[in-house]
Amino acid sequence: MQSVAIIGLGRFGISLAKELGSSSTQVIAIDRSTHLINEIKEHVDLAVKLDCTDQDALLSQGIDKVDVCVVAIGENFEAALLTTVIVKKLNIPNIICRAQSKYHAEIFMQIGATRVIQPEIESGTHLAKQLANPHLKDFITLAEGFSLVELSAPDAFIGKSLLGLKLRKEFGVNLIFIKRPVPIEETDEETSTETTVEPEIEGVFPMATELIQENDILVLVGSNASLSKLPK
Amino acid sequence: MQSVAIIGLGRFGISLAKELGSSSTQVIAIDRSTHLINEIKEHVDLAVKLDCTDQDALLSQGIDKVDVCVVAIGENFEAALLTTVIVKKLNIPNIICRAQSKYHAEIFMQIGATRVIQPEIESGTHLAKQLANPHLKDFITLAEGFSLVELSAPDAFIGKSLLGLKLRKEFGVNLIFIKRPVPIEETDEETSTETTVEPEIEGVFPMATELIQENDILVLVGSNASLSKLPK
Numbered sequence: 195m196q197s198v199a200i201i202g203l204g205r206f207g208i209s210l211a212k213e214l215g216s217s218s219t220q221v222i223a224i225d226r227s228t229h230l231i232n233e234i235k236e237h238v239d240l241a242v243k244l245d246c247t248d249q250d251a252l253l254s255q256g257i258d259k260v261d262v263c264v265v266a267i268g269e270n271f272e273a274a275l276l277t278t279v280i281v282k283k284l285n286i287p288n289i290i291c292r293a294q295s296k297y298h299a300e301i302f303m304q305i306g307a308t309r310v311i312q313p314e315i316e317s318g319t320h321l322a323k324q325l326a327n328p329h330l331k332d333f334i335t336l337a338e339g340f341s342l343v344e345l346s347a348p349d350a351f352i353g354k355s356l357l358g359l360k361l362r363k364e365f366g367v368n369l370i371f372i373k374r375p376v377p378i379e380e381t382d383e384e385t386s387t388e389t390t391v392e393p394e395i396e397g398v399f400p401m402a403t404e405l406i407q408e409n410d411i412l413v414l415v416g417s418n419a420s421l422s423k424l425p426k
Numbered sequence: 427m428q429s430v431a432i433i434g435l436g437r438f439g440i441s442l443a444k445e446l447g448s449s450s451t452q453v454i455a456i457d458r459s460t461h462l463i464n465e466i467k468e469h470v471d472l473a474v475k476l477d478c479t480d481q482d483a484l485l486s487q488g489i490d491k492v493d494v495c496v497v498a499i500g501e502n503f504e505a506a507l508l509t510t511v512i513v514k515k516l517n518i519p520n521i522i523c524r525a526q527s528k529y530h531a532e533i534f535m536q537i538g539a540t541r542v543i544q545p546e547i548e549s550g551t552h553l554a555k556q557l558a559n560p561h562l563k564d565f566i567t568l569a570e571g572f573s574l575v576e577l578s579a580p581d582a583f584i585g586k587s588l589l590g591l592k593l594r595k596e597f598g599v600n601l602i603f604i605k606r607p608v609p610i611e612e613t614d615e616e617t618s619t620e621t622t623v624e625p626e627i628e629g630v631f632p633m634a635t636e637l638i639q640e641n642d643i644l645v646l647v648g649s650n651a652s653l654s655k656l657p658k
């Protein structure tokens with residue numbers, strides 16, 4: 195069982211702790227604020243209020259035994275730096291630091307971080323990839339020149355079977371998955387005035403005889419050149 | 427050709443503008459800081475210095491004609507709010523706002539944003555998914571209960587062909603792609619003391635007879651239940 199310590203429960207640290215706490219990973223959350231410790235304690239294995247620049251306090255919680263330590267302190271750069279120096283000395287194998295700028299990122303790498311995350315840059319780049327391909331619902335780079343894309347089923351594909359479309363032979367792409375919105379039963383008038391409900395999505399593993407339906411979202415893999423030649 | 431306006435060139439806005447500017451999308455970047463406009467101008471189609479809470483100044487740049495407007499102002503919530511109200515009145519079809527908190531996000535949605543992004547939450551959740559599956563290099567949710575995962579080839583698979591492994595039949599998963607590190611030629615001593623070079627990755631579209639090699643990274647799709655049963 196992997197164990198992860200998260201130091202600093204700002205927006206980044208808290209969302210990391212909540213999501214990781216719901217997996218089988220052992221999570222220790224640390225912050226100097228009582229109110230944040232109370233907020234996180236039922237989501238993680240151990241939530242401790244302490245000053246993370248105090249080495250003895252960290253050691254008393256067995257921080258030297260974790261597999262990964264995430265230093266999730268943002269604005270308070272001095273505290274983030276001191277904490278990274280302390281955990282590096284304790285020989286923790288993976289140290290991930292959150293950085294506020296490129297210069298902070300370089301300093302963290304020099305003092306021993308194994309990885310640095312800049313949330314604003316990550317989000318900006320990811321949004322750019324989505325906007326650059328407007329007909330794509332999402333876009334993931336697999337390797338240089340290859341991607342996985344999600345796109346609404348082109349009109350030319352609707353009603354055709356996978357076998358009939360010969361995607362690999364004709365276009366050089368591989369259809370790996372279909373996201374199919376489940377039709378919503380008609381509700382009576384007054385409930386449907388609430389906020390619009392996202393249609394439920396059913397996952398379909400396409401077999402050769404599967405027919406493409408209208409509103410299907412196709413998840414395809416291929417070279418960027420082949421993918422851009424698909425009909426819209 | 428899609429056109430996107432990006433208002434506010436903080437870390438999020440700048441990384442968005444640089445990445446999007448390298449695609450075929452038309453990008454207009456706006457900020458009140460001369461130094462940031464000078465930094466971005468050779469990456470985008472148009473970079474303009476103006477106060478974005480001034481409606482006439484925005485209209486003079488044809489902002490009402492764009493397909494998407496991203497309000498990427500963070501700390502200065504009042505300016506972000508005013509700008510969103512202005513662009514909503516101009517009937518721009520897609521308005522994406524960057525929010526500093528859950529409460530700010532709710533307000534942006536109420537005044538007309540079509541989408542809200544919280545970079546710190548996005549990054550925290552994404553890191554959690556990667557840490558929760560340590561043997562995975564990366565992890566992407568395709569739909570409820572289905573994922574795409576990248577994992578180092580299990581020892582049990584090395585030397586076997588796709589045909590021989592019968593992944594679909596035996597494990598219910600689909601191997602869609604192989605990331606294969608290209609062996610680095612031996613360099614002479616003095617150059618190899620520089621920073622360690624990431625091995626180049628070659629993308630391989632696996633045919634049935636393809637043999638799995640040591641150090642291969644397998645990109646697989648399947649239900650979360652099937653994927654977790656794969657040998658490590």
Ligand SMILES: Nc1ncnc2c1ncn2[C@@H]1O[C@H](COP(=O)(O)OP(=O)(O)OP(=O)(O)O)[C@@H](O)[C@H]1O
Pocket residue numbers: 201202203204205206207224225226227230244245246247266267268269270271273546
């Ligand atoms: N010395 C310290 N010991 C323990 N916790 C600390 C220390 N210094 C800061 N923190 C905690 O780290 C958390 C995040 O720090 P900070 O406010 O500097 O970052 P932030 O940029 O606001 O984070 P985010 O962008 O993720 O919201 C806060 O909850 C704060 O209480």
Ligand SMILES: Nc1ncnc2c1ncn2[C@@H]1O[C@H](COP(=O)(O)OP(=O)(O)OP(=O)(O)O)[C@@H](O)[C@H]1O
Pocket residue numbers: 314433434435436437438439456457458459462476477478479498499500501502503505
């Ligand atoms: N009224 C305005 N008109 C034009 N630009 C503005 C206005 N107000 C703020 N900006 C610009 O928006 C940018 C980002 O704003 P701000 O500093 O509030 O966010 P931030 O949280 O630091 O951003 P990030 O987290 O992405 O780095 C700055 O470059 C600033 O010059």
